Amino acid sequence: MMKQILPLLILLLLTIHARGDVLLIERVAAKDQVNLPQKSTTMNQVRTAFGDPLMMSEPVGNPPITRWEYADFVVYFEHQHVITTVLKKSKTTESGPRPKQ
Structure with missing residues (x-):
């Protein structure tokens, strides 16, 4: 069996x-x-290209890391430069079918 x-x-x-x-x-x-902020782009360049973020965090840690949240993505800065940009999950990904366990 x-x-x-x-x-x-x-x-x-x-x-x-x-x-x-x-x-x-x-x-x-x-x-x-998707058009996203690229690594090493400055905060001023991101603001010029994408507008004001919906939410901005205060710098945390050493080196200081700042997070700017936009509708579809989040940008992480070290000092004044982009270190990475992360796409938010889409509605279909969040509510889509899950495999049975």
Whole structure:
């Protein structure tokens, strides 16, 4: 009996794992297609190109890291320069179907 269940269990796990990879690939591809602040861009350049952020955090830590939140993405700065930009999850990703466990 166990020999019959094991291949099905492995197939189920591989399917769940593959589904996660697809979602990750879709988000990376979406980030490449959206106009976002690039690494090393200054705060002034980001504000000129994207407008005022919806929310700005105070600098935290050493070196100081500041976060600016826009509708679709969040920009992280070290001192005055962008270190990374992160896309927010889309509504379909947040509320989309989840694999059964």
